[in-house]
């Protein structure tokens with residue numbers, strides 16, 4: 001499957017809706033952008049979910065697990081008191 005896309009003025013690239021549907025990519029889902037040794041841009045889905053709430057919004061990798069920013073904020077509030 002070859003999809004040719006133009007990079008917008010702001011640097012955005014749209015993932016074709018058919019591909020998003022096929023892969024079940026949700027609005028707001030985070031993806032990882034890497035460059036391999038050949039200079040190819042590799043777009044990967046961030047797999048995993050928050051170890052506290054199970055969500056997958058704004059995940060941060062902590063060792064081999066993920067935690068979301070909302071849970072980090074809750075933990076900060078508890079530790080602060």
Ligand SMILES: [Zn+2]
Nearest residue numbers: 050053068071
């Ligand atoms: Zn969470």
